[in-house]
Amino acid sequence: MTLETTGTELARIVKERRTVHQFESKEVELSLIQELLDTSVWAPNHRLTQPWRFVSVKGEGRSRIAEIARKNVEKRESDPAKREEIGQKFYKRFMNVPVILVVVQKENPNLAVREDDFAAICCLIQNFSLLAWEQGLGLVWESYPLLTQAEFRETLGIGPGERAVASLHIGYPAKVPPAQPRTPASELLTVIDTPSS
Numbered sequence: 090m091t092l093e094t095t096g097t098e099l100a101r102i103v104k105e106r107r108t109v110h111q112f113e114s115k116e117v118e119l120s121l122i123q124e125l126l127d128t129s130v131w132a133p134n135h136r137l138t139q140p141w142r143f144v145s146v147k148g149e150g151r152s153r154i155a156e157i158a159r160k161n162v163e164k165r166e167s168d169p170a171k172r173e174e175i176g177q178k179f180y181k182r183f184m185n186v187p188v189i190l191v192v193v194q195k196e197n198p199n200l201a202v203r204e205d206d207f208a209a210i211c212c213l214i215q216n217f218s219l220l221a222w223e224q225g226l227g228l229v230w231e232s233y234p235l236l237t238q239a240e241f242r243e244t245l246g247i248g249p250g251e252r253a254v255a256s257l258h259i260g261y262p263a264k265v266p267p268a269q270p271r272t273p274a275s276e277l278l279t280v281i282d283t284p285s286s
């Protein structure tokens with residue numbers, strides 16, 4: 090059965106959005122990011138705690154994160170002959186991302202609130218991903234170990250009581266990967282429409 094809702098513009102964007110890793114060098118205007126965020130904050134948010142803030146890293150600012158990434162991989166590489174090359178590869182990988190947007194959660198001391206807040210932030214990120222896609226932008230939601238690393242957090246001014254939930258690497262896509270198929274939800278749906286006996 091095809092519902093009318095599957096053909097809407099929103100449905101198309103939801104389905105066509107892809108995680109993008111490769112970007113054109115074209116700059117992304119900060120005003121566009123801000124506008125998309127201003128819409129994204131209309132995410133559902135239990136108790137309206139608005140538990141988020143954002144750190145945007147672009148231009149030469151990227152070298153601060155790129156250097157940390159370089160040091161990390163160089164430390165992990167046991168072959169000294171390969172160390173510099175792989176370090177440079179990672180450095181470049183970060184420098185090639187037009188905008189890095191780190192989404193920060195203000196951690197509520199109450200666990201139940203904190204969990205709801207995390208969920209609200211995930212909703213916000215999905216809002217942002219879809220709105221960005223509509224504007225021709227792609228991104229990857231990175232959850233790499235850097236997010237919890239002290240040097241990364243200090244560099245971005247992420248303090249105690251704050252969690253870096255995601256690092257969004259954003260830019261105009263140079264390549265859009267093919268979709269990975271999803272199991273139709275209809276196969277995963279349990280319907281209960283009679284009272285228990």
Ligand SMILES: Cc1cc2nc3c(=O)[nH]c(=O)nc-3n(C[C@H](O)[C@H](O)[C@H](O)COP(=O)(O)O)c2cc1C
Nearest residue numbers: 106107108109110229230231232233266267268269
């Ligand atoms: C919570 C979360 C964490 C993710 N972390 C990463 C990551 O660290 N690296 C990455 O390449 N993709 C990451 N992704 C993106 C997923 O890998 C991607 O959504 C999945 O492969 C499906 O592809 P699609 O987004 O193009 O449909 C993450 C997605 C979510 C929701």
